[in-house]
Amino acid sequence: MINFVFYAPTKVIFGKDTESQAGAEIKALGYKKALIHYGGASAMKSGLIDRVVASLDAAGIAHVGLGGVKPNPRLALVREGIALAKREKVDFLLAVGGGSVIDSAKAIAYGITNDGDVWDLYLAKKKAVACAPVGCVLTIAAAGSETSNSSVITNDDGGHKRSYNDDIARPKFAIMNPELTFTLPEYQTMSGAVDILMHTLERYFTNDKQVELIDRMSESLMLTVIENAPKLLKNPRDYDARAEIMWAGSLSHNGLTGTGRTGDFASHQLEHELSGMFDVAHGAGLSAVWGSWARYVYKHDIARFAQFAVRVMGVEMNYFNPEETALRGIEKIENFFRSIKMPVSISELGVKDLTEKQLDEMVEKCSWNGARQIGQFVKLDRTDMRKIYQMAK
Amino acid sequence: MINFVFYAPTKVIFGKDTESQAGAEIKALGYKKALIHYGGASAMKSGLIDRVVASLDAAGIAHVGLGGVKPNPRLALVREGIALAKREKVDFLLAVGGGSVIDSAKAIAYGITNDGDVWDLYLAKKKAVACAPVGCVLTIAAAGSETSNSSVITNDDGGHKRSYNDDIARPKFAIMNPELTFTLPEYQTMSGAVDILMHTLERYFTNDKQVELIDRMSESLMLTVIENAPKLLKNPRDYDARAEIMWAGSLSHNGLTGTGRTGDFASHQLEHELSGMFDVAHGAGLSAVWGSWARYVYKHDIARFAQFAVRVMGVEMNYFNPEETALRGIEKIENFFRSIKMPVSISELGVKDLTEKQLDEMVEKCSWNGARQIGQFVKLDRTDMRKIYQMAK
Structure with missing residues (x-):
């Protein structure tokens, strides 16, 4: 057996109605303001975003929202998220969605804690020195990004899809309610x-x-x-x-x-x-x-x-x-x-x-x-x- | 499937010669002085303690030692460890041994961060509010204490054996070299x-x-x-x-x-x-x-x-x-x-x-x-x- 390091520190909160715990988890970690990152209209329409927002409000966590993540998440939205997060002095990234949303949130988390262009990480030109904390409410069982160290982003400019893997991006918590995938x-x-x-x-x-x-x-x-x-x-x-x-x-x-x-x-x-x-x-x-x-x-x-x-x-x-x-x-x-x-x-x-x-x-x-x-x-x-x-x- | 929380944040460092990384890991976590806790003469004789000490010295981590943990670890030694750790202003517990040594280190870690008698935790009279950080170099594959939340201690006074389980006691890292069990x-x-x-x-x-x-x-x-x-x-x-x-x-x-x-x-x-x-x-x-x-x-x-x-x-x-x-x-x-x-x-x-x-x-x-x-x-x-x-x- 070859030597290895295994580090999977994400707290998994699994089961029915667990999305209502999002605010309390962020609060317990000591953060104050979250960027709620999500995809299309379905998370809104289903009432999920409302429930998550209510949970943050109840815990006294301030928040801003950024929707619009597409499958094969795009660099342009990541850049928009980085600017928004910096402007709003966000200290926590809460992804509500599937792997694409979580990967996009991880990219934003790298972007607000590392100097220079975040795409350079994905091009393997440099390594991240830090990553803002990410948590997630998972809505699709697929990518495994909810506990993984990986983020895959597509550059709108030419369709290049690249991944960046670092343990510092592993989510602090993953809320997993199978009902959200019904x-x-x-x-x-x-x-x-x-x-x-x-x-x-x-x-x-x-x-x-x-x-x-x-x-x-x-x-x-x-x-x-x-x-x-x-x-x-x-x-x-x-x-x-x-x-x-x-x-x-x-x-x-x-x-x-x-x-x-x-x-x-x-x-x-x-x-x-x-x-x-x-x-x-x-x-x-x-x-x-x-x-x-x-x-x-x-x-x-x-x-x-x-x-x-x-x-x-x-x-x-x-x-x-x-x-x-x-x-x-x-x-x-x-x-x-x-x-x-x-x-x-x-x-x-x-x-x-x-x-x-x-x-x-x-x-x-x-x-x-x-x-x-x-x-x-x-x-x-x-x-x-x-x-x-x-x-x- | 019933709801659950799964939280296993221990960094596992697995394989040959990994015990040489103990000092660097403690340093990376930001701690300064370790209590090296161990069992009988075998860890000394084998040279393992010497190698661990050398690794701490190389990383600039100060240390004191406390040996003598027996299988079915005793409350009396735990109390001795608590007094020693407080006196020496230790901020990290490094267990070098099997489950008994790790369980004893967890008990000491509870003892230096909670008021009152540590045995009250094991008697389920109260809950821990904190736990000092524990790391370990594992020498016996058995108890699983290297990544678990559990600690089992025996009260010398009457042979009562009791366990206390809390996620805050999960080791920060577990160094696992199978050769140490040869x-x-x-x-x-x-x-x-x-x-x-x-x-x-x-x-x-x-x-x-x-x-x-x-x-x-x-x-x-x-x-x-x-x-x-x-x-x-x-x-x-x-x-x-x-x-x-x-x-x-x-x-x-x-x-x-x-x-x-x-x-x-x-x-x-x-x-x-x-x-x-x-x-x-x-x-x-x-x-x-x-x-x-x-x-x-x-x-x-x-x-x-x-x-x-x-x-x-x-x-x-x-x-x-x-x-x-x-x-x-x-x-x-x-x-x-x-x-x-x-x-x-x-x-x-x-x-x-x-x-x-x-x-x-x-x-x-x-x-x-x-x-x-x-x-x-x-x-x-x-x-x-x-x-x-x-x-x-």
Whole structure:
């Protein structure tokens, strides 16, 4: 087992009606004025923002609001938030929404505590020296940003999507009420389920020596999502299924499944260019490329893919032909994606007739014009990336 | 799934040579003077204390030492530590040892930040208002105190063993180098493995509705311990097996396996009286009573015991007779205990010829003279406790 640091200090407050605790939590932490950051009209219409505001008022926490965060959150709004937060002397960022809103709040939190342009962090030009405190009321089970150290922002100028990861941005608290996800559109629910699965899968395929405990815990997370997501197709108001998936979402991306091993994350990098350019849902983009990635790399470690097939996808082990077992595992997870109405190709994702020029552009962006390889399980260069995108068309 | 709060803020620094980071971690947290708390001569002889001291010196952290913590740590030494820490104006408690040392350090940390007698906390007479910061260098995988909120202390005066749990006592950091456990006596290693298993088992048997994710994660933890403990009988210097068990120890008791459900902990309460009176190893005490507890209560939820038997102990499900499956699971874990040389009865634990008077005394202590019941899966009163002790003789 390789050495590791695991630090997930977020206080998780999980369950029904917990959003009413937001104000008291901020007060207990000693902060005075919050920027309430949120997305579109649904949080307003549902009355959620009103309830959160009431909770802050009751605790004597001053606040200003900034809505308008879109999926694949934009740098321009982050800059607006930084200016607003500075002007209003905000000392706490309260994100009310999903991963995009939380990521945007983290970016604002970096922006008000670090000199210079916040985008430089995402371009890996420098490191943050501090981060203002962030808390969140989660409304979508997907990104895991509610307990993770990561923030992904898209630069409006050219569609570059970049992430910045630092433990100082981990939220102080995450309020998670599964009921808040009852009214999510089905496509977003299922895209979230795929994202959660992928955060675990990306860490499961690794070159590091197997860690039995973390393998088994990863398999637990994947089995739970595969068991519960289909229940939500039938009944989107199934509290326990929502709760299982929501908690799995945090535990898939708080670092636990990466302890004692290094993750791969090639599929995430490949997808970032897709959603950066075509603004597709992140989870759907992941299911569109994962199978192609897997078929491109599986020969590197057939035993590992076979373990996944047997323990997670319920494939019977073919001891005389482990490769067949490995391939059946990939096929079965693609069937699972189809069963929850998620795409398994870029065209099913809605990006039809991908041109050679667009392919080139994605490869150039993903490889930083050839300056980086992606992946750890198998290192992928420009040529590999192009082949995988081609396979996934 | 019931509402829950999960808060495990300890920074885990895991792997080879990590003890050299102790000083830098304390410095990064802004503290100046540490009380280094430890147990017997082995930490001195092995050179571990010297290495930790060197790390503090290198970081400019002043320090005083207090050794002598025994298994089932005593209140008298805690009081001595409180006086020393106050006299020396210590602002950080560094525990170098296993659960007993960490629990003792937490008690000292409570003592220097709360007025009145620290034992009142353990007697549930009052609540702590604060706790001085604690960090640890772990040398035994067992109690999980390195990331937990719990501290168990034995009052020398009459052998009362009591616990106090509060999130404010969770260590700031836990340095976990599996190599430090290479030289543990076999009995202590195996007793630790049982303790780890039990922390998960105690939360697995619950009346709350099943949480699939947490069930599966709990099963992962148990399977990992059952797989790896026997490897250490053959080769106590097996790094990966030590690492799997050490990390399982923290994850079994940091609260994760209790999320969304209430634990039982009756076996722990029954055992506390055994180790309080006879000073036996905690894990060994647990394996001595668990089977009797299980046989006394299993009819309350045969399906749950059957799930345990099938998923953890590898028993084949007897669909026509689930009770037989449930009982075979209990039998198999007792066989596992025997295979790692752990007792499955109080006499095998070394407490021979338990008298009626001693039994009465344990029951009176455990039931607080009849003032409390123990357990959640099945609530147990004096009569139940006596019967279980009797079955376990």
